[in-house]
Amino acid sequence: MSIHEVAKRAKVSIATVSRTLHNNPRVNPDTAARVWQAIHDLKYYPNTHARSLASGRSHLVGLIVSDITNPFFPELVRGFEELASARGYDTIIASTNYQPARIATAVRRMIERKVDGVGIMTSEMDQNLVDEMANRDVPMVFLDVASPARRISNLRIDYVGGVNLAVRHLLELGHRRIGFLGGPSELKSARTRHDAFLECLQNFGIIEDERLIEVGNHRIDGGLTAMQRLLKLDPPPTAVLASNDLTAIGALRGIRDAGLSSPEDISVVGFDDIELAEFTEPPLTTVRLSRTEIAEKALDCLLLNMDFGREGGSEVVIGTRLIVRNSTAALRKRRRA
Numbered sequence: 001m002s003i004h005e006v007a008k009r010a011k012v013s014i015a016t017v018s019r020t021l022h023n024n025p026r027v028n029p030d031t032a033a034r035v036w037q038a039i040h041d042l043k044y045y046p047n048t049h050a051r052s053l054a055s056g057r058s059h060l061v062g063l064i065v066s067d068i069t070n071p072f073f074p075e076l077v078r079g080f081e082e083l084a085s086a087r088g089y090d091t092i093i094a095s096t097n098y099q100p101a102r103i104a105t106a107v108r109r110m111i112e113r114k115v116d117g118v119g120i121m122t123s124e125m126d127q128n129l130v131d132e133m134a135n136r137d138v139p140m141v142f143l144d145v146a147s148p149a150r151r152i153s154n155l156r157i158d159y160v161g162g163v164n165l166a167v168r169h170l171l172e173l174g175h176r177r178i179g180f181l182g183g184p185s186e187l188k189s190a191r192t193r194h195d196a197f198l199e200c201l202q203n204f205g206i207i208e209d210e211r212l213i214e215v216g217n218h219r220i221d222g223g224l225t226a227m228q229r230l231l232k233l234d235p236p237p238t239a240v241l242a243s244n245d246l247t248a249i250g251a252l253r254g255i256r257d258a259g260l261s262s263p264e265d266i267s268v269v270g271f272d273d274i275e276l277a278e279f280t281e282p283p284l285t286t287v288r289l290s291r292t293e294i295a296e297k298a299l300d301c302l303l304l305n306m307d308f309g310r311e312g313g314s315e316v317v318i319g320t321r322l323i324v325r326n327s328t329a330a331l332r333k334r335r336r337a
Contacts, residue, residue, distance in 0.1 A: 003046070009038035021046055022088045061089045061302060062110040062118035064103065068095035070218070070246060071274040072291065076121060079295030087303065089116070096122055098184065098218075103129055111136065117302040120145075121294070123187040139305035141298050141313070145188050153301035153313035155294060159189070162287040162320030163196035163241070164203075166269045169285070169322055170239045171204055174331035175267060179212040179237035181226045181247045190218070193243045193271065212237055216247045223250020224257075231258050238266060238331055245270035245277045245286055252280060252327065263329035273323050282326035289320055 007014045012031060019027050020035040027035075038044075063080050065073040073095070081091045092113060094106035103122075107129045110118050117139035120130075133140060139151040146154045170178055180197045183190030194213070201208050214229050216222030223242060227250060230236055242248035248270030255262050262268050262282060270277055270286035277284040297316045305313050 003044070005042055006035065006038045006044050009042060010035045023086065058114045058116055059089050060092060060113055060115045061299075062092045062094070062106075062113075062115045064094045064096065064106050064110075064118065064120045064122055066096055066098050066122040067218075068093075070244075071276055072244070072272050072289075073121070075275065076291040076295050079292045080119065080299055083295060083299045087299070098122075098187065107133060111138070117141075117306050119298045119302055121298065123189045139302055141301040141305065143189075143294065143298070144192070148313040148315050151305045151313060153305055154315045155297055155301070155318055156315055157189070157192075157289065157318050158320050159192045160196040160199070162271065162289070162322075163193060164200050165320065165322040166241050166271070166287050167197065167200040167204065169324065169328065170241070170267060170269065171206075173239075173267065173328060175239040176206060177209075177212070177235070177237045177239070178206070179214070179230050179240040181223055181230075181240055181242040181251055182213065182215045183218040183243040183247070185215065187218075190243055197241060216243070216250070218244050218247060220246050220250040220253070223247035224254045225250075227251040227254030228258075231255070231260075236266070239268070239328070240266060241269045241271075243271060245272045245274045245284060248284055248286065248327075249276070249280055252282075252284070262327050264332070267328040267331075269328060277323075278325070280327070285325045285328040286323050287320050288323045289318065294318055 003014055003017050007017045012035060016027060016031060017035055020032045061084055063077060065077060067073060077093055084091050092110060092115060094109065096102040096106065119141050121143040123145055137151065141153045141155065143155050144157045146152055148154055182194045185191060198208060211233055214226035216226040223246060231254065240251055242251055248268050251268050252262055255266050260266060270284045273286045273288035277286050297318065301314060301316060
């Protein structure tokens with residue numbers, strides 16, 4: 001079955017069928033409906049290989065994320081894939097599991113499939129591989145790790161603003177002994193949140209106590225063990241800010257296992273606002289980082305770089321906001337054991 005048969009069945013031109021397949025808004029809705037009905041009746045499947053040869057594009061985009069098991073990333077992937085599909089692109093997805101070496105495999109797959117562009121939504125990257133893609137003129141968009149260049153854009157997360165919101169919230173509740181549960185130091189995003197926390201303490205006149213800073217692995221088990229170490233301090237913190245929500249969920253478990261409760265004994269704030277955060281016990285106060293906005297801006301930047309990126313990419317700032325739930329409360333005198 002060919003596109004000619006579809007055009008004949010729908011009584012339109014071949015060009016109209018092609019525009020309908022690409023969701024071109026210039027096609028009259030009634031005409032598009034007639035074309036789609038013909039496609040359905042004839043069980044027509046477009047020859048994407050032939051279309052790619054004719055257009056010089058594969059209509060494939062790549063998306064590389066850090067950890068597909070972290071609820072932050074499936075939400076981002078879902079948004080990106082839905083938006084890409086609506087624009088006529090299929091998505092190849094790869095997860096690095098926070099291992100820079102796995103980027104090489106992901107990049108090789110992207111190049112072999114001749115993707116039209118790649119979104120690299122991860123902190124771990126090999127500059128040599130990025131250079132290779134740039135030399136091959138592959139448009140790219142990064143999440144907070146690159147500088148705009150020819151066909152390269154960057155989404156810059158306002159981590160400093162988000163951490164400021166969280167720390168200010170805890171200070172307004174009367175907390176002064178605030179702990180921080182960070183992520184792996186090799187991840188730029190984790191280092192940025194850590195540095196932003198220290199800068200906030202300094203700006204608010206809080207003396208830094210390095211004992212109140214522990215490092216996790218951005219997963220629940222890492223948050224649990226990091227919180228257990230903080231609880232051994234005398235006195236322990238009255239509040240903690242976690243580098244991401246999974247770490248915060250682990251911290252809540254550590255507090256409960258120690259016979260304490262949140263927020264009565266220790267207030268906890270996360271970062272990201274994954275869907276699960278609303279359903280923890282207690283519901284987690286967190287800094288929201290919109291995956292929908294990241295997906296939308298990433299794809300927009302990618303498409304612009306694919307079409308008009310000859311002169312250089314752009315940088316887009318992704319804002320944050322505080323979502324207050326039940327894991328934070330005003331400081332009260334610590335109850336005796």
